[in-house]
Amino acid sequence: MNQILNKIKNQASGFFVRFISPSTTRNLLVLYAILVVPFFVYHESHLPWHYVLVLCLVSLFVGLLITYISLYIIQLYWRETFHPLIEIGVLILFIFALWLAEVLIFEAGTVFLFIFVIIAFFIRILQLTEYARLLLAFCLIASNAFISFKALQGAEVLSAYLLFKNKYQIEEKNLNNWVITNEKEHWNEELQFGFTLPEGMFFYKPDDLTLENKTGVGQIAGLLSFSDHDAERYPFVRIFYFPDYVGFQKDQAIQEFSEFLKIQVSKGDIEDLQEIQQKEIEEFILVSKFWTFYDLLRPRYSKTGFMIIETNNHDKLLLHITENLEKGEIHESVIREFLASIRFRN
Numbered sequence: 001m002n003q004i005l006n007k008i009k010n011q012a013s014g015f016f017v018r019f020i021s022p023s024t025t026r027n028l029l030v031l032y033a034i035l036v037v038p039f040f041v042y043h044e045s046h047l048p049w050h051y052v053l054v055l056c057l058v059s060l061f062v063g064l065l066i067t068y069i070s071l072y073i074i075q076l077y078w079r080e081t082f083h084p085l086i087e088i089g090v091l092i093l094f095i096f097a098l099w100l101a102e103v104l105i106f107e108a109g110t111v112f113l114f115i116f117v118i119i120a121f122f123i124r125i126l127q128l129t130e131y132a133r134l135l136l137a138f139c140l141i142a143s144n145a146f147i148s149f150k151a152l153q154g155a156e157v158l159s160a161y162l163l164f165k166n167k168y169q170i171e172e173k174n175l176n177n178w179v180i181t182n183e184k185e186h187w188n189e190e191l192q193f194g195f196t197l198p199e200g201m202f203f204y205k206p207d208d209l210t211l212e213n214k215t216g217v218g219q220i221a222g223l224l225s226f227s228d229h230d231a232e233r234y235p236f237v238r239i240f241y242f243p244d245y246v247g248f249q250k251d252q253a254i255q256e257f258s259e260f261l262k263i264q265v266s267k268g269d270i271e272d273l274q275e276i277q278q279k280e281i282e283e284f285i286l287v288s289k290f291w292t293f294y295d296l297l298r299p300r301y302s303k304t305g306f307m308i309i310e311t312n313n314h315d316k317l318l319l320h321i322t323e324n325l326e327k328g329e330i331h332e333s334v335i336r337e338f339l340a341s342i343r344f345r346n
Helices: 002-018 022-043 049-079 084-100 107-125 129-164 250-266 333-341
Strands: 178-181 185-188 193-196 202-204 219-225 236-242 270-276 285-295 300-310 316-324
Touching: 022 049, 049 084, 049 129, 084 107, 084 129, 107 129, 185 219, 193 333, 250 270, 250 285, 250 300
Parallel strands: none
Antiparallel strands: 178 185, 185 193, 202 219, 219 236, 236 316, 270 285, 285 300, 300 316
């Protein structure tokens, strides 16, 4: 067993020695670009081509920069193994990359980091030179992968937000001024719209939301969620605002929302999207349309769709609702409570 491990160690060490020379560094960067660009294009193929181009350039730049720095650090460490500043810096980078990729929010991720630090500590104490070099190279390569992918995701979220943002040239208003009484009654004077927060649900103002939460048709006015830390844990309701001068109509809403759902399917978040027919009870709902889908992120069949309502100012609000399927019910109980509590006068 020791002979096999030593053989693997020597081969891996020899590989890194050959491939960190100056001429080979350039070749590795070219190879990196050739390998990742097709992946970037495939991953973002659901977006318009000019968005795909920008996303690929941003992600490729970040990846090449981190790869070049990683190779340079590996060269330094090969010449001066067990340099404490290099080791501490790489460890901090590795932990940051794990945190950025949200690995540490899971118990298994925390356990992995703990075991990894213990192994690294013993390698350092026992002065196992080859293993220390390989461990440092692993940290840098893994960090590169995590950070590059998060850069791609971040650019994707921004591009999706910009793709929908202000498509109808809406003059955005400050919609954060919600008056909340008794922790339940919510009223927005700007919108002339209010509701009672159902038991177990939490309300997020626009300033409390991320770009991903805000991405959708219209200007985000608020969000109701069944979680105080995850704004998209359903059942949730996102409220989007359209001023009366936009003239937002049913066909536009269906087209824009369908495009939004297609992006979710292309991203691999949902699948098996099926349109359904249902009749709403509330008379103030101008139009509604819903689909069932299978959620790949939270494995279950669920329902999503929108409703359009009109305020006393003749502005329109689009309610994007995502909820669990309940047999024999139009909506989940908390969604029914929310809809029944909607009012247009304070």
